[in-house]
Amino acid sequence: MWIAYALGVHVLLLGSIFVIYFRSPVITGLTPQKRPIVYGLEAPASRLVLIVTDGFRADSFFEENCRYVPHLSKIFTREGVVGVSRTRVPTETRPGHITLIAGLYEDPSAVLRGWKKNPIDFDTVFNRSSQTYAWGADDVLDVFSHLPKGWTHFRSYTELDFSPGYDTYEQDEWVFKRVKLLIQRKREALERASHVVFFLHLLGLDTAGHVHKPGSPKFLQNVAKTERGIYEIYQEFERVFPDKRTAYLLTADHGMTDSGAHGAGSPHETDTPFVLWGAGVYRTVPNPGGRTFMPNNEGPAMPLHELEQAQLTPLMSALVGLPPPMNNFGTLPVGYMNVSREYEAMACHLNALQLLEQYEALLKQHRKGFFAEVLSEFDALSADVIKGYKDDFLQLKKKREYSLAMAKSQAVMVQALEGIDYYHGYYRRALLLSTTSTFLAWMFYLYRLLSRNRAGKVELILERSPKLVRLSLGSSVILLVICLLSQRTPLDISFYLLLPLFVWLKALQPWSHNFASSLAAAYSVPALQTTMWQLLLIIACAELMVFTFFERRLISLCFLAFACYNGWGNFKPKSREFYSWLALVLILACFPLLPLSVGYRNGYLLGAGVVVILVNSLWNSKTRLSYKTHTKYCNALILLQTIVCAYLHSNGWNIPPPLKVASWSFLVYTFASILLSKDQRLDMRLAQIGFNLGSLYATLCTSYEAVFVQLLALELSLTLRTQNAKAEKSALRLAFTLLLYTFFSLFGSGNIASISSFDPNIARCYVSHFAPFVIMGLVLLKLLVPVVLIMSVVYAQSEFVRQHEEQIFICLLLICDVMGLNFLFLVRNQGSWLDIGTSISHFVIMEVTTLVILLLFYTAKQLLRVIPWEEMDIKRLPLRLIHWDVISAKHH
Numbered sequence: 001m002w003i004a005y006a007l008g009v010h011v012l013l014l015g016s017i018f019v020i021y022f023r024s025p026v027i028t029g030l031t032p033q034k035r036p037i038v039y040g041l042e043a044p045a046s047r048l049v050l051i052v053t054d055g056f057r058a059d060s061f062f063e064e065n066c067r068y069v070p071h072l073s074k075i076f077t078r079e080g081v082v083g084v085s086r087t088r089v090p091t092e093t094r095p096g097h098i099t100l101i102a103g104l105y106e107d108p109s110a111v112l113r114g115w116k117k118n119p120i121d122f123d124t125v126f127n128r129s130s131q132t133y134a135w136g137a138d139d140v141l142d143v144f145s146h147l148p149k150g151w152t153h154f155r156s157y158t159e160l161d162f163s164p165g166y167d168t169y170e171q172d173e174w175v176f177k178r179v180k181l182l183i184q185r186k187r188e189a190l191e192r193a194s195h196v197v198f199f200l201h202l203l204g205l206d207t208a209g210h211v212h213k214p215g216s217p218k219f220l221q222n223v224a225k226t227e228r229g230i231y232e233i234y235q236e237f238e239r240v241f242p243d244k245r246t247a248y249l250l251t252a253d254h255g256m257t258d259s260g261a262h263g264a265g266s267p268h269e270t271d272t273p274f275v276l277w278g279a280g281v282y283r284t285v286p287n288p289g290g291r292t293f294m295p296n297n298e299g300p301a302m303p304l305h306e307l308e309q310a311q312l313t314p315l316m317s318a319l320v321g322l323p324p325p326m327n328n329f330g331t332l333p334v335g336y337m338n339v340s341r342e343y344e345a346m347a348c349h350l351n352a353l354q355l356l357e358q359y360e361a362l363l364k365q366h367r368k369g370f371f372a373e374v375l376s377e378f379d380a381l382s383a384d385v386i387k388g389y390k391d392d393f394l395q396l397k398k399k400r401e402y403s404l405a406m407a408k409s410q411a412v413m414v415q416a417l418e419g420i421d422y423y424h425g426y427y428r429r430a431l432l433l434s435t436t437s438t439f440l441a442w443m444f445y446l447y448r449l450l451s452r453n454r455a456g457k458v459e460l461i462l463e464r465s466p467k468l469v470r471l472s473l474g475s476s477v478i479l480l481v482i483c484l485l486s487q488r489t490p491l492d493i494s495f496y497l498l499l500p501l502f503v504w505l506k507a508l509q510p511w512s513h514n515f516a517s518s519l520a521a522a523y524s525v526p527a528l529q530t531t532m533w534q535l536l537l538i539i540a541c542a543e544l545m546v547f548t549f550f551e552r553r554l555i556s557l558c559f560l561a562f563a564c565y566n567g568w569g570n571f572k573p574k575s576r577e578f579y580s581w582l583a584l585v586l587i588l589a590c591f592p593l594l595p596l597s598v599g600y601r602n603g604y605l606l607g608a609g610v611v612v613i614l615v616n617s618l619w620n621s622k623t624r625l626s627y628k629t630h631t632k633y634c635n636a637l638i639l640l641q642t643i644v645c646a647y648l649h650s651n652g653w654n655i656p657p658p659l660k661v662a663s664w665s666f667l668v669y670t671f672a673s674i675l676l677s678k679d680q681r682l683d684m685r686l687a688q689i690g691f692n693l694g695s696l697y698a699t700l701c702t703s704y705e706a707v708f709v710q711l712l713a714l715e716l717s718l719t720l721r722t723q724n725a726k727a728e729k730s731a732l733r734l735a736f737t738l739l740l741y742t743f744f745s746l747f748g749s750g751n752i753a754s755i756s757s758f759d760p761n762i763a764r765c766y767v768s769h770f771a772p773f774v775i776m777g778l779v780l781l782k783l784l785v786p787v788v789l790i791m792s793v794v795y796a797q798s799e800f801v802r803q804h805e806e807q808i809f810i811c812l813l814l815i816c817d818v819m820g821l822n823f824l825f826l827v828r829n830q831g832s833w834l835d836i837g838t839s840i841s842h843f844v845i846m847e848v849t850t851l852v853i854l855l856l857f858y859t860a861k862q863l864l865r866v867i868p869w870e871e872m873d874i875k876r877l878p879l880r881l882i883h884w885d886v887i888s889a890k891h892h
Contacts, residue, residue: 024120026120030327044247049198051200051251057273058255070227075231081285093253123328129195132151135179168222171203210760248277324350329355356412359423437500439824450810553592566737588748609698614639627691683796716794731810736811741794788859795857823839
């Protein structure tokens with residue numbers, strides 16, 4: 001049953017990170033602030049035009065003195081302000097738009113709904129407006145589809161094409177045409193309306209960046225057309241509404257790297273341009289950073305302003321006479337509006353009240369608990385301080401001391417944000433301690449499974465006092481439940497505070513007599529006994545692997561050291577096999593030093609990969625003769641097709657549909673032909689797996705990845721074959737081999753820590769339209785195929801692995817759990833959002849790794865027909881993941 005326990009505990013540990021760091025920032029039950037008009041203050045603008053150029057990074061905007069945005073430079077050299085807004089990780093389309101329109105940084109709990117809809121609805125600028133008109137891609141507008149239909153007009157498109165011959169500007173042109181038609185058709189009604197928002201989502205540049213890469217001729221061609229289209233839309237608005245009461249904001253949701261990826265936190269991805277002009281926008285704005293840029297080759301230099309992306313939300317709201325959205329976390333930048341000092345002071349005050357409303361809601365919830373009087377609070381912003389601020393603002397407003405009033409509002413906003421963060425993370429420290437205790441309890445349980453030493457001191461103590469252990473832990477559970485209920489602690493937090501007690505209860509449970517006897521029978525082999533020295537080796541190996549997550553190139557050193565330690569003594573000195581193995585190790589160690597394969601294309605390296613696949617699969621006459629005729633022809637033809645598709649794509653030609661159908665057909669054929677093969681010899685089945693999976697992998701490659709994976713599988717196979725001749729075997733060594741080669745296959749050609757950054761060009765043989773879920777499925781397939789290949793090699797080449805799977809996987813679990821515990825303490829909740837996001841992703845990757853390796857190991861066994869297809873029982877899948885040596889020993 002320990003496999004079932006392993007799955008359950010790791011799923012719960014993975015869930016702990018969502019409770020600790022991914023708690024929803026959306027606070028419900030809030031009251032919206034009043035509009036400035038209620039206080040007798042008229043907004044400078046009646047309508048706001050928000051234009052978001054998806055994926056347009058700041059560098060591309062300001063490149064070569066704004067050479068590629070000549071029409072836009074005509075605007076900002078005459079009026080308005082220009083600058084850089086900084087986004088937060090993840091730099092994706094959905095979170096960027098939520099930040100702009102709601103002032104809310106992405107609700108992480110949305111992952112539970114596949115990042116499509118928030119579990120809790122949030123307030124936006126659209127909600128506060130009297131009318132909203134929006135055009136763009138369906139997946140963006142759908143995020144805000146919960147708005148009442150009475151005052152919204154949403155028009156979207158769904159089908160996107162990213163084939164080389166497609167003009168990505170057509171997506172933007174679709175928007176421009178419909179905007180012009182609407183404002184002409186509803187001109188009279190819109191002229192009389194106020195608090196109106198127009199939202200234009202332009203996806204063309206994001207698609208062009210993914211396909212053609214920023215800076216390429218086709219990307220710059222799209223930039224030229226889009227920026228001209230924006231200028232024409234501006235002119236059309238000014239012609240239809242000549243009252244000079246339209247404010248404009250042009251910005252981007254996120255940037256993009258040179259390879260056409262985004263999702264991480266590099267400056268290319270987080271720095272986006274913004275241009276603010278029109279009604280109510282002040283020309284001379286404070287520029288504390290002192291940065292400047294050249295708007296053209298003639299000059300003069302202009303100030304380059306810097307804002308956080310969320311600050312644009314209250315700024316847009318204030319320009320059009322709206323209060324900030326209720327869930328907004330942005331603070332209004334002072335000096336950007338060409339309005340009276342009274343209006344700006346009131347806008348700051350409404351922003352402060354809106355943030356204080358969220359803070360007071362959290363404080364009220366905290367004070368409902370029975371122990372609230374003895375628990376700590378956020379002293380910097382007490383009820384008296386809040387009341388004092390509100391009274392002071394009214395007094396300063398009466399005295400017309402607006403500058404001082406704004407300064408006080410700004411100070412209170414900073415304190416309110418700190419207080420909100422304080423109460424959002426109130427239980428974070430306790431949750432970290434409880435999760436650490438859960439880790440330690442689970443690792444202790446695994447150690448007991450691994451040691452199988454019933455004569456040890458720990459086992460003797462547990463056998464003598466089982467009732468005392470159960471009574472102590474049971475009493476602790478009851479006491480803690482009473483405290484949590486009295487404090488009205490949320491259910492998810494209560495669960496994770498109680499979890500370690502239940503895991504310790506299981507970990508300290510004495511073995512039953514039958515189970516202990518079966519263990520002794522199954523693990524009496526001296527080579528399988530685990531000593532404290534081996535346990536220390538497990539910890540050292542785990543710590544070494546942790547460092548590779550922070551510096552990809554370190555895995556080269558790790559691989560080189562382990563490969564030499566593991567294989568140097570297995571070969572005859574100065575033999576051909578020894579030099580072949582050494583050359584493979586040295587070549588493989590160089591791959592992590594190369595640039596990431598994501599976004600990198602090289603037809604010659606791809607061709608070299610195809611050649612290596614053919615040579616590796618057909619070089620041996622025995623394996624060559626074992627292949628069926630259809631295996632040889634299908635693989636050879638798909639490799640030829642891969643070269644043809646790469647050539648067509650690199651020259652900007654569309655790939656014919658028959659070739660795409662052939663690619664999908666081969667994807668099905670790859671696994672079907674292996675499963676239906678009747679050959680029972682492991683070496684022959686492994687050869688077919690290597691040929692089929694290698695060819696499938698090549699269809700998803702853009703450069704050197706295919707060469708790397710083939711050489712890695714060849715080196716591993718060579719090492720394991722020589723190890724079989726040795727009498728000494730080590731479960732720990734093979735467990736670390738599985739883990740190291742799995743990570744090396746991932747880090748060697750890419751970086752799994754930024755899986756959100758993907759290159760759609762890997763799908764060129766399969767699709768031409770932009771289908772994110774299909775492409776992400778192909779990305780995951782590309783990541784997992786090398787791992788399945790490695791598992792197949794290990795299982796087919798090592799007799800020791802086939803005999804002692806359970807022992808090896810317990811070692812693997814221990815190594816992964818030690819690494820996971822490291823990453824739990826390395827998770828950061830302060831500093832840059834890149835560091836925070838990366839540290840969280842490391843923990844998630846480690847918790848998922850164990851489960852994924854276990855499942856892929858089962859997949860490899862199924863492909864090798866270790867478990868016959870006709871005997872597979874889906875209902876008993878968790879119990880078939882490994883061979884149960886304990887159970888088999890029990891029956892003997």
